[in-house]
Amino acid sequence: MDFQLKTLTVARAAAEKSDVLIVLVGSAPLTAKDPLSALIASARKAGDLPDKAGKLLALYRPETVVPSRVLLAAIGDGKAASVRSAVSAAVAAAKANGPKRVVIVFAQPADAAAVAAAVTAAADASYVYTTTKSKAEPRSIRHLTLAVSEAASPAVTKAFDDARATVAGIELAKEWGNRPANHATPTLLAEAAKGLAKLPRIKCEVLGPKEVDKLGMGAFAAVAQGSAEPLRFIVLRYQGGAKDEAPVVLVGKGITFDTGGVSLKPAAEMDEMKFDMCGAASVLGTFRALGAIQPAINVVGLIPSCENMNDGKAVKPGDVVTSMSGQTIEILNTDAEGRLILCDALTYAERFKPAAVVDIATLTGACIIALGHHTSGLFTRHDEAHDALAQELLDAGKQAGDVAWRFPLGENYNEQLKSNFADLANIGTPGAASITAACFLENFTRKYTWAHLDIAGTAWKSGAAKGATGRPVPLLTTFLLNRV
Numbered sequence: 001m002d003f004q005l006k007t008l009t010v011a012r013a014a015a016e017k018s019d020v021l022i023v024l025v026g027s028a029p030l031t032a033k034d035p036l037s038a039l040i041a042s043a044r045k046a047g048d049l050p051d052k053a054g055k056l057l058a059l060y061r062p063e064t065v066v067p068s069r070v071l072l073a074a075i076g077d078g079k080a081a082s083v084r085s086a087v088s089a090a091v092a093a094a095k096a097n098g099p100k101r102v103v104i105v106f107a108q109p110a111d112a113a114a115v116a117a118a119v120t121a122a123a124d125a126s127y128v129y130t131t132t133k134s135k136a137e138p139r140s141i142r143h144l145t146l147a148v149s150e151a152a153s154p155a156v157t158k159a160f161d162d163a164r165a166t167v168a169g170i171e172l173a174k175e176w177g178n179r180p181a182n183h184a185t186p187t188l189l190a191e192a193a194k195g196l197a198k199l200p201r202i203k204c205e206v207l208g209p210k211e212v213d214k215l216g217m218g219a220f221a222a223v224a225q226g227s228a229e230p231l232r233f234i235v236l237r238y239q240g241g242a243k244d245e246a247p248v249v250l251v252g253k254g255i256t257f258d259t260g261g262v263s264l265k266p267a268a269e270m271d272e273m274k275f276d277m278c279g280a281a282s283v284l285g286t287f288r289a290l291g292a293i294q295p296a297i298n299v300v301g302l303i304p305s306c307e308n309m310n311d312g313k314a315v316k317p318g319d320v321v322t323s324m325s326g327q328t329i330e331i332l333n334t335d336a337e338g339r340l341i342l343c344d345a346l347t348y349a350e351r352f353k354p355a356a357v358v359d360i361a362t363l364t365g366a367c368i369i370a371l372g373h374h375t376s377g378l379f380t381r382h383d384e385a386h387d388a389l390a391q392e393l394l395d396a397g398k399q400a401g402d403v404a405w406r407f408p409l410g411e412n413y414n415e416q417l418k419s420n421f422a423d424l425a426n427i428g429t430p431g432a433a434s435i436t437a438a439c440f441l442e443n444f445t446r447k448y449t450w451a452h453l454d455i456a457g458t459a460w461k462s463g464a465a466k467g468a469t470g471r472p473v474p475l476l477t478t479f480l481l482n483r484v
Contacts, residue, residue: 001126001141003119003167005160008147010037010107014065016145019099021067022090024118026078026108027051035064040072040107049074053082054089069097078108080117084401087118091125091141098140105147112159117401118146119163120170120474127171129178129467165292166400166477170470173278173285177460177468181257181274186232186305189254189277192284193234193303199291201240207233217304217344219323223337224306226261226314233345236283236301238290246355247298248480251345253338253361254280254305261308261334262316269462276338278459278468279360280305285473286480293477295484300352304341308334320422324348325444330422338363339440340426346444356389357450358479359441360472366433368457371405376472377454378404379438385449393451393479400474404453407435414439 008016010023011034023040030041039062043049049057053076061068071094073086087104094102104118122144130136148156176184176192190206197204212221212233224231234254237247255276259265265273283301290299315321319331321340324347329340338361349357367377378393380386390406397403413435416428424443428436438452458471 001123001139002143003164004143004145005152005157006145006147007151008105009149010034010105013103013105013147016066016103018067018101018103018145020069020071020094020097020102021065022071022073022087022094022102022104024073024075024083024086024104024106025049026075028108030107036062037107043072051076054085056089056093058093067103069094078110078114080113080401083114083117084121087121088125091122095126095140100140101143102141103145103147106149109150110148110156112155113399115146115148115156116159116163119160120167120401123167123171127174129174131175131179132183162293162481165289166474168292169285169289169473169477172288173281173470173473174468176281176284177275177278179274181307184256184274184277185229186254186256186307187230189256189280189303189305190232190234193236196236196284196287196291199288200294201238202287202291203237205235207235215324215348216322217324218321219329219340220304220306220344222315222319222321222331223308223340226311227307227309229307231304231306234301234303234305236287238287238299240290240294240296241298245298247300247352248483249300249302249349249352249354249357250283250286250476251302251342251349251357251359252280252283253277253342253359253363254303255338255341256305256307258308258335258337259310261310261314261337263333263335264310265335272460272462275460275468276362277305278362278455281468282360282455282471282473282476285470286476289473289477290480293481295481297480297484299480300349300354302345302349304345306341308337323444327424327443328422330419330425332425333427336427336437339437342441343444346441346450350447354448357445357448358393358453358476360453360455360476362456362459363454364434364437364456367454370434371457373457373461374403376404376458376475377434378406378451379409379435379454380451381409381442386451389449389451392482393453393475396479396482397472397475400478402472402475404475407438409435409438409442
């Protein structure tokens with residue numbers, strides 16, 4: 001979808017050629033006297049357009065308006081969250097008629113955050129997956145003009161451009177998250193990463209089973225050994241800063257399908273385990289955004305990718321493996337495989353002498369029990385450096401509308417991972433399962449500042465709206481841009 005930013009009043013937007021005109025109406029009084037603004041004021045006065053964000057009023061062929069369809073959408077206080085609700089509702093309603101050109105105009109002045117929210121919400125509401133459909137009906141909207149009533153400031157222009165780039169990243173993450181596992185193998189995921197190397201300042205290296213074995217990644221290799229699909233370890237580098245500047249490292253869980261292994265998952269909804277690589281997809285999406293924005297920062301992306309399958313070679317409950325760090329792990333549950341592939345990637349991250357490391361994973365169902373599907377879980381140590389990193393991530397999430405919540409972490413939880421036969425077990429004793437999973441990872445991150453994002457509840461939706469969300473690409477992109 002092609003986005004364009006223009007300076008238009010409501011009256012001028014009404015004269016633009018489009019299939020649908022969406023007018024975002026805030027709670028502040030309208031001062032313009034043109035016919036459409038007067039009509040909006042009358043509708044508000046009559047109570048037909050309440051101030052509550054997301055409320056809509058549809059108009060057909062109003063006088064003096066070029067587009068035949070007009071949607072008035074209330075944005076209440078005009079803040080980003082309200083704009084997001086309004087644009088999502090309006091675009092969802094508008095796309096039923098298959099519009100190709102859409103104009104969205106703010107009836108009152110809009111700040112940078114509101115503009116960014118409008119872009120990402122419009123893209124999300126109009127997104128359509130088509131890759132594996134023989135008779136796909138692609139997104140109808142080809143061109144979207146976002147209009148602000150006053151000349152765009154540099155901050156608004158930058159917010160628009162950054163949001164447009166973030167949308168490209170979100171949609172790349174959605175694409176790979178939504179693909180069935182036979183269309184998103186570790187090898188295909190690696191090819192997608194190589195494709196990102198065509199963008200400026202991005203390089204990609206892909207390691208296979210022999211290289212991973214040579215590195216001593218015994219935990220990663222153990223998960224992959226039950227699958228006919230060879231593992232891939234993807235290393236992405238974005239060089240936007242000085243050569244000697246320490247990079248931020250993003251580590252994404254890339255389980256392209258998870259049966260649970262010998263600790264087999266229930267059949268119901270197992271198809272959704274194609275989404276178990278959404279952490280990896282979010283890293284790909286973030287690099288796609290970086291390639292467009294070109295910020296002055298260095299970023300490394302690490303993606304350990306494999307399937308968790310069953311055959312005669314599959315790892316068994318009770319097996320003990322040796323990780324790249326040298327620590328031994330008793331695998332009590334083969335369905336706790338994400339932490340096994342991540343721990344070796346986290347050890348590999350040490351070589352970059354990182355400024356910070358953030359891992360992103362659909363790690364635990366327990367996180368869904370705790371937070372539902374609205375908020376990602378954030379875990380990190382409790383000291384000055386880690387508190388600062390946690391706050392950066394929390395702030396970025398709020399700014400991007402991609403929120404997270406911080407959980408506690410500490411040695412008392414680490415005690416639950418004790419094993420009689422190895423240095424630690426891959427699952428803890430009952431209780432605090434999301435926390436003990438994070439504690440497991442923390443054992444491999446002692447040489448740098450680190451945070452873990454559990455996106456099990458936010459990476460995809462089930463039911464009628466089943467599909468990847470592209471989260472937390474907005475959070476990660478905003479976090480990195482704020483660091484520049």
